Amino acid sequence: MFKPNEDYLKLPGSYLFSTIAKKVNAFQQANPEKNIIRLGIGDVTQPLPPAVIKALHKAVDEQADPATFRGYAPDLGYEFLRHAMAENDFRKRGCDIADDEIFISDGAKSDSGNIQEIFSRDSKIAVCDPVYPVYVDSNVMSGRCGDYDKETGIWSNVIYMPSTAENNFSPELPKEVPDIIYLCFPNNPTGTAITKDRLQDWVDYANKNGSVIIFDAAYEAYISEDNVPHSIFECEGARTCAIELRSFSKNAGFTGLRLAATIIPHDLKVKYQGSEVEMHSLWARRHGTKYNGAPYIVQRAGEACYSSEGQAQIKEMVAGYMKNASYILEGLKEAGYTVYGGVNSPYVWLKTKDNMTSWEFFDYLLENAGVVGTPGSGFGPSGEHYFRLTAFGSYESSVEALNRIKKL
Amino acid sequence: MFKPNEDYLKLPGSYLFSTIAKKVNAFQQANPEKNIIRLGIGDVTQPLPPAVIKALHKAVDEQADPATFRGYAPDLGYEFLRHAMAENDFRKRGCDIADDEIFISDGAKSDSGNIQEIFSRDSKIAVCDPVYPVYVDSNVMSGRCGDYDKETGIWSNVIYMPSTAENNFSPELPKEVPDIIYLCFPNNPTGTAITKDRLQDWVDYANKNGSVIIFDAAYEAYISEDNVPHSIFECEGARTCAIELRSFSKNAGFTGLRLAATIIPHDLKVKYQGSEVEMHSLWARRHGTKYNGAPYIVQRAGEACYSSEGQAQIKEMVAGYMKNASYILEGLKEAGYTVYGGVNSPYVWLKTKDNMTSWEFFDYLLENAGVVGTPGSGFGPSGEHYFRLTAFGSYESSVEALNRIKKL
Numbered sequence: 154m155f156k157p158n159e160d161y162l163k164l165p166g167s168y169l170f171s172t173i174a175k176k177v178n179a180f181q182q183a184n185p186e187k188n189i190i191r192l193g194i195g196d197v198t199q200p201l202p203p204a205v206i207k208a209l210h211k212a213v214d215e216q217a218d219p220a221t222f223r224g225y226a227p228d229l230g231y232e233f234l235r236h237a238m239a240e241n242d243f244r245k246r247g248c249d250i251a252d253d254e255i256f257i258s259d260g261a262k263s264d265s266g267n268i269q270e271i272f273s274r275d276s277k278i279a280v281c282d283p284v285y286p287v288y289v290d291s292n293v294m295s296g297r298c299g300d301y302d303k304e305t306g307i308w309s310n311v312i313y314m315p316s317t318a319e320n321n322f323s324p325e326l327p328k329e330v331p332d333i334i335y336l337c338f339p340n341n342p343t344g345t346a347i348t349k350d351r352l353q354d355w356v357d358y359a360n361k362n363g364s365v366i367i368f369d370a371a372y373e374a375y376i377s378e379d380n381v382p383h384s385i386f387e388c389e390g391a392r393t394c395a396i397e398l399r400s401f402s403k404n405a406g407f408t409g410l411r412l413a414a415t416i417i418p419h420d421l422k423v424k425y426q427g428s429e430v431e432m433h434s435l436w437a438r439r440h441g442t443k444y445n446g447a448p449y450i451v452q453r454a455g456e457a458c459y460s461s462e463g464q465a466q467i468k469e470m471v472a473g474y475m476k477n478a479s480y481i482l483e484g485l486k487e488a489g490y491t492v493y494g495g496v497n498s499p500y501v502w503l504k505t506k507d508n509m510t511s512w513e514f515f516d517y518l519l520e521n522a523g524v525v526g527t528p529g530s531g532f533g534p535s536g537e538h539y540f541r542l543t544a545f546g547s548y549e550s551s552v553e554a555l556n557r558i559k560k561l
Numbered sequence: 562m563f564k565p566n567e568d569y570l571k572l573p574g575s576y577l578f579s580t581i582a583k584k585v586n587a588f589q590q591a592n593p594e595k596n597i598i599r600l601g602i603g604d605v606t607q608p609l610p611p612a613v614i615k616a617l618h619k620a621v622d623e624q625a626d627p628a629t630f631r632g633y634a635p636d637l638g639y640e641f642l643r644h645a646m647a648e649n650d651f652r653k654r655g656c657d658i659a660d661d662e663i664f665i666s667d668g669a670k671s672d673s674g675n676i677q678e679i680f681s682r683d684s685k686i687a688v689c690d691p692v693y694p695v696y697v698d699s700n701v702m703s704g705r706c707g708d709y710d711k712e713t714g715i716w717s718n719v720i721y722m723p724s725t726a727e728n729n730f731s732p733e734l735p736k737e738v739p740d741i742i743y744l745c746f747p748n749n750p751t752g753t754a755i756t757k758d759r760l761q762d763w764v765d766y767a768n769k770n771g772s773v774i775i776f777d778a779a780y781e782a783y784i785s786e787d788n789v790p791h792s793i794f795e796c797e798g799a800r801t802c803a804i805e806l807r808s809f810s811k812n813a814g815f816t817g818l819r820l821a822a823t824i825i826p827h828d829l830k831v832k833y834q835g836s837e838v839e840m841h842s843l844w845a846r847r848h849g850t851k852y853n854g855a856p857y858i859v860q861r862a863g864e865a866c867y868s869s870e871g872q873a874q875i876k877e878m879v880a881g882y883m884k885n886a887s888y889i890l891e892g893l894k895e896a897g898y899t900v901y902g903g904v905n906s907p908y909v910w911l912k913t914k915d916n917m918t919s920w921e922f923f924d925y926l927l928e929n930a931g932v933v934g935t936p937g938s939g940f941g942p943s944g945e946h947y948f949r950l951t952a953f954g955s956y957e958s959s960v961e962a963l964n965r966i967k968k969l
Contacts, residue, residue: 154771155740156681157831161843168849196632206625209858210618216817217614224604224816259667259819259853266851270702273564290850294678332563363562408632409624409857411667423565435569441576442698443674445667448859449817450617 160296165303169286169531170194176515177525190554192481192542193525195341195500197406199473201454202466205405208457212450226446229437230257230414234452237459238414242399248386254418254433256440257455259447261371261400261413266291268367268396268415271435272333279312279331281324283342283532283539285369288335306534315535316343318504322493323351330362336385337369339376342532342541343502344478344494349382356385359394365421365432366395374404374471375478376497392418396432403499405458405467412447412455474499477551478544484555485542499544502529514540522557568704573711577694577939578602584923585933598962600889600950601933603749603908605814607881609862610874613813616865620858634854637845638665638822642860645867646822650807656794662826662841664848665863667855669779669808669821674699676775676804676823679843680741687720687739689732691750691940691947693777696743714942723943724751726912730901731759738770744793745777747784750940750949751910752886752902757790764793767802773829773840774803782812782879783886784905800826804840811907813866813875820855820863882907885959886952892963893950907952910937922948930965 173193181189201209215221229235235255243250258264265287269276278292289311292298299310307313312331314324322345327334336355338347359366368385376383385395397416401407417433424430447455457463482495491504505514511528518524518540529539544551581601589597609617623629637643643663651658666672673695677686686700697719700706707718715721720739722732730753735742744763746755767774776793784791793803805824809815825841832838855863865871890903899912913922919936926932926948937947952959 155684155773155831157833157838157840157843158679158681159833161679161846162833162838164846194633198627198630198632200627200630201624203625206621209621209624213614213617213621216609216617217611219606219608222606222608222817224606224814225602226817262853263851271566271569273566274704276563287850294847294850296682365563406630406632408853409630409634411853411856423563425565425567425570430565430570432565435565438569438572439702442695442702443671445670445816445819448819448856450858451856 158294160294163301164290164293165301169527173515173525173527177519180519187523189519189523189525190546190550191525192546192551192554193527195403195543195545196408197403197545198547199406199470201406201410202458202463202470204457204460204463204466205454208453209450212453216450223449226449226452228440228444228446229253230255230447231449231452234456237456238399241459243384243386243416246383246387248384249392250386250416250418254416256415256417256436257447257452258413258415258444259411261369261398261402262287264398264413264415265367265369267439268398268436269295269297269333271432271439272365276332277310277312278333278335279314279327280335281316281337281340282313282534283316283529283536284335285337285341286532288367306530313533313535316340316345317535318491318493323347326354326358331364334359334364334366335369336366337371339372339381339498340494341372342500342527342529342536344498344500344541345502346376346378346381346497348380349387350380352382352385353388356388356391356394360390364394367398368395369398371398371400371403372498374467375475375499377475378497381497386416392420394421396421401455401458404471405463406470407454410451410454412451473548474544477546477548480548480551481542481544481555484559488559488561495544501542501544503540503542505538505540508538511537511540518558521561522554524554524557566702568702571709572698572701573709577935581923581933581935585927588927595931597927597931597933598954598958599933600954600959600962601935603811603951603953604816605811605953606955607814607878609814609818610866610871610878612865612868612871612874613862616861617858620861624858631857634857634860636848636852636854637661638663638855639857639860642863645864646807649867651792651794654791654795656792657800658794658824658826662824664823664825664844665855665860666821666823666852667819669777669806669810670695672806672821672823673775673777675847676806676844677703677705677741679840679847680773684740685718685720686741686743687722687735688743689724689745689748690721690942691724691937691944692743693745693749694940696775714938721941721943724748724753725943726899726901731755734762734766739772742767742772742774743777744774745779747780747789747906748902749780750908750935750937750944752906752908752949753910754784754786754789754905756788757795758788760790760793761796764796764799764802768798772802775806776803777806779806779808779811780906782875783883783907785883786905789905794824800828802829804829809863809866812879814878815862818859818862820859881956882952885954885956888956888959889950889952889963892967896967896969903952909950909952911948911950913946913948916946919945919948926966929969930962932962932965
């Protein structure tokens with residue numbers, strides 16, 4: 154008799170954003186006249202940049218003509234995109250990354266969920282707390298996380314690294330050495346960043362202890378300060394201990410178009426039965442076996458992001474979202490809140506009012522201001538008493554939301 | 562110290578199509594004047610149908626306007642596409658499939674590689690031999706297949722079901738009951754089909770023995786005979802034992818656009834710790850955790866395949882490829898070959914000449930006719946002494962290939 158994957162059944166039923174959607178729908182039905190402002194989910198709202206639209210139309214026309222039609226893409230991505238990315242995102246910043254160390258994919262969610270697969274099943278992972286849920290959930294599904302404690306929201310076999318105001322959202326290097334360390338900076342959900350010196354400490358720790366760092370750089374386009382690294386490969390020694398995840402979602406607005414990349418240097422090696430194994434070759438094998446490449450037209454759209462036209466348009470779009478972030482940040486300060494993030498990131502992280510729990514504050518804000526955010530506790534136990542607002546709405550809705558919050 | 566997934570390292574190094582590509586490149590370099598005709602890989606060559614191109618342009622324009630821009634797609638697919646598919650591919654054929662039993666994805670290769678994940682790690686799989694390599698390889702990567710014997714090309718913990726001329730390419734129901742049975746009909750690589758009665762036997766077997774059937778219907782558009790089922794859900798009782806994989810690659814030419822679907826009925830349930838678990842919910846959880854939906858513009862392209870315009874254009878394209886198949890089939894017969902397939906499928910499967918091995922015949926055909934096909938043994942031990950030619954080239958190249966083969 155066939156049987157289900159028991160590790161899947163260990164996952165607690167409800168996903169954070171489904172719970173939020175249900176609560177918001179119930180409130181809207183009870184109050185049909187209320188205009189609800191959604192600053193919860195991290196989805197962009199601005200349309201695709203003109204350079205991207207132009208590239209898409211052109212590529213679609215190529216697919217209409219037998220002379221230029223393209224079928225299966227190379228599993229690891231078209232050379233034109235891998236080259237543009239390696240050149241612009243890495244080599245121009247002084248990071249030593251070759252074109253063939255870049256693997257193109259359909260999204261950073263897929264990559265961050267699938268990357269654990271190339272590591273041993275008995276690997277122990279470490280995550281920041283609070284954290285983007287996919288890192289932990291994908292490891293639960295592979296049987297690495299032990300048992301779940303409903304009361305605390307904690308998995309028995311995961312190393313949690315609290316990120317709170319007390320440690321300036323920069324977790325301590327773990328005492329118990331993990332095999333795999335997930336880091337996301339600028340951080341989702343706290344919106345805080347890491348300095349290059351501090352990230353170098355992580356790289357040194359990983360190299361010294363034989364850990365691998367999965368570095369999620371999905372928000373690097375929002376960095377405004379000079380001492381904040383755009384890539385982990387700016388750090389010395391990262392080629393022997395790090396994998397980086399890149400996304401086109403938050404910079405170029407590709408959330409509905411789907412494009413991302415994973416960078417695995419050839420120097421990331423591990424000894425196995427007397428010989429050295431490149432983790433690059435395992436990820437290549439995964440792509441070759443379980444994936445068939447990102448759409449040609451979408452890879453051309455990605456390439457267009459690196460044209461001078463595309464770069465200028467993306468910069469403008471990011472600046473628009475950061476204007477919102479800044480307005481939200483300052484508005485919350487005026488309203489008496491303690492706030493973090495919002496400077497190198499489109500996320501603002503705040504302490505709830507009067508020590509409310511995150512979910513109490515969610516209800517309070519929804520019922521009294523008609524504003525939806527995300528409860529910090531949904532990202533992990535150390536997120537309790539915190540709350541996330543995103544800058545991905547329009548400027549007008551950000552202003553309106555803050556006016557309502559200030560009036561409370 | 563981090564460690565690799567040891568199951569990945571069990572996979573034999575070289576992938577079938579990479580080996581072919583290397584051999585062909587070497588031959589071309591040594592014989593730069595030769596015009597090589599490639600009838601090896603199953604990639605389409607005709608451009609996307611006009612209805613699809615039109616839908617793509619329209620959807621791209623929507624993504625350029627803030628009023629119609631769409632960000633994250635629903636994880637399981639847009640309702641417009643799930644509905645069109647359920648209605649046209651299933652309900653119109655009398656198959657009882659609801660819209661929400663359809664999960665949209667970026668490709669049947671992804672789905673057929675990932676689907677094993679929702680089953681228990683100790684599941685035993687059965688595959689036809691020869692077989693599309695992804696079914697086995699993805700299970701090897703999850704540690705289900707035991708050890709590989711280099712001599713025979715056989716995994717110790719897989720049930721192989723030989724499909725040869727002796728059993729008319731319709732394997733016997735396995736004596737040892739598998740947990741998971743992979744079936745692909747019309748078949749890749751043999752190009753042969755299954756009758757509805759015979760498929761009903763499989764469904765009855767699965768229901769009786771508690772097996773699940775993963776039914777790959779990627780080639781259903783090529784069916785020309787009446788008694789051949791287009792979906793496993795045409796069989797009685799399939800809702801309690803089957804999952805179906807659908808693709809837009811081979812019918813509508815989406816190999817470079819990427820779109821597919823997996824159908825999991827709510828009735829596919831399994832007892833676990835006293836309660837019933839729907840496999841549908843596990844796949845939904847996988848999508849929700851490790852995937853972020855197919856691109857909006859590509860889902861609109863998929864929808865366009867179901868318009869009357871789209872349907873007519875796809876029919877014409879398929880008819881074109883089948884004209885090639887028929888030419889190849891008849892030509893090989895004239896040249897004295899024993900041939901199979903090519904009637905309900907774009908693949909022609911032939912017995913090699915003079916009992917050559919599949920690879921000997923590959924070299925023979927490449928060196929003497931400049932024609933590239935795929936060695937049957939690359940798909941499994943029972944494929945030895947067979948060879949696959951595909952009808953996805955142009956009509957002219959199919960004719961030219963056969964003229965050369967006839968002259969040998």
